Amino acid sequence: MSTKKRVYDIAKEYGMTGQDLAKHLRDRGMTQIKGHMAALDDFLVLQIEGMLEAEGRTRVQVRARYPASLSCRYRRRSPVRVLWCPLIHSLG
Numbered sequence: 001m002s003t004k005k006r007v008y009d010i011a012k013e014y015g016m017t018g019q020d021l022a023k024h025l026r027d028r029g030m031t032q033i034k035g036h037m038a039a040l041d042d043f044l045v046l047q048i049e050g051m052l053e054a055e056g057r058t059r060v061q062v063r064a065r066y067p068a069s070l071s072c073r074y075r076r077r078s079p080v081r082v083l084w085c086p087l088i089h090s091l092g
Contacts, residue, residue: 004039011036014052016058 007025008018016024018036025033025048032038040048 004041005045007033007038007040008034008036010040010045010048013059014016
């Protein structure tokens with residue numbers, strides 16, 4: 001069993017906002033799409049991706065802001081105090 005995708009997941013892959021994609025799909029006659037949080041089954045995902053690619057939209061390569069190895073660790077109650085951060089420790 002695969003996990004269901006949401007409209008905003010597909011929108012992120014194509015460089016759109018979830019609300020814009022949901023409106024675009026409703027304008028194209030997909031009345032089952034109520035909003036950007038709507039869960040989609042595999043068939044509907046393939047149908048939406050095919051429709052977007054037929055319209056000339058291409059997937060955008062999404063990159064993380066920072067590599068996972070550079071993530072800073074903060075204490076939960078006091079976000080100002082940095083416990084360890086490779087960016088700071090590499091400078092010192």
